[in-house]
Amino acid sequence: MKTELRDYPLTSSIIKLETGRVQLTLIEDPDWFLERLSREDSEGKLYLPYWTYLWESSIGLARYVEKIGTRLKEAHILEIGCGFGLTGIVACQKGARVVFTDAEQEALRFAHHNADQNGVSQRADFVQMDWNTPCFNCKFPYILAADVIYEEPHWTPIVTLLQEYLTSNGVALFSEPNRSNATGFFKLLTDTGFIYRKSTYPVTLDRQTSQVGIYSVQRAP
Numbered sequence: 001m002k003t004e005l006r007d008y009p010l011t012s013s014i015i016k017l018e019t020g021r022v023q024l025t026l027i028e029d030p031d032w033f034l035e036r037l038s039r040e041d042s043e044g045k046l047y048l049p050y051w052t053y054l055w056e057s058s059i060g061l062a063r064y065v066e067k068i069g070t071r072l073k074e075a076h077i078l079e080i081g082c083g084f085g086l087t088g089i090v091a092c093q094k095g096a097r098v099v100f101t102d103a104e105q106e107a108l109r110f111a112h113h114n115a116d117q118n119g120v121s122q123r124a125d126f127v128q129m130d131w132n133t134p135c136f137n138c139k140f141p142y143i144l145a146a147d148v149i150y151e152e153p154h155w156t157p158i159v160t161l162l163q164e165y166l167t168s169n170g171v172a173l174f175s176e177p178n179r180s181n182a183t184g185f186f187k188l189l190t191d192t193g194f195i196y197r198k199s200t201y202p203v204t205l206d207r208q209t210s211q212v213g214i215y216s217v218q219r220a221p
């Protein structure tokens, strides 16, 4: 995969963590790209390329991943909807091997570039994958998912993906910025045989502080 990003005006950001830091290359004016890259799907529904933003949920989940890092050493991890790749990069820094996935090839180019510049791409694979049609033939002890449950049509495919790809005692880590519809997703999870624990952390991004919910999800015993 080419990790050249010449087609975009770029900016750089350092995400500071408790013990380390991640340097990210991001798109400079994501609002402009959101309009330019938006399109209608075959049913006329507007598709917005949200990968062009770095979301506060990925910073919250990256901090949580850093905190539990010793548990992740040598773990084989799947990240869905990885966007710029921040969360998975922190998992790699903690010694995990991460399969970064996103429906958008362009997002994966950035994730790959960012993994390269943080020196972790030897611990990473990049796979274009839509969670409606997942493509693996193995299970994962950890699945990372930062800000992927914002629209209800995503919920059933994501729950199905957990049922299929999480090992029997595996943990899926979700994060989202306390949107009101998120409770619907977690109700669906409990209705389909999962349990979860939630914690909340403040995250400041672009001078705005939001409360990010971190959910640790497992199969019910």
Ligand SMILES: C[S@@+](CC[C@H](N)C(=O)[O-])C[C@H]1O[C@@H](n2cnc3c(N)ncnc32)[C@H](O)[C@@H]1O
Pocket (backbone or CB within 6 Å): 049, 050, 051, 053, 054, 055, 056, 057, 058, 059, 080, 081, 082, 083, 084, 101, 102, 103, 104, 107, 129, 130, 131, 132, 145, 146, 147, 148
């Ligand atoms: C709100 S963004 C979150 C990106 C990143 N995780 C973060 O928190 O900064 C949602 C991500 O999910 C990806 N996505 C949307 N629909 C998808 C699908 N059906 N399958 C896989 N990825 C999808 C988008 O391309 C985007 O990268």
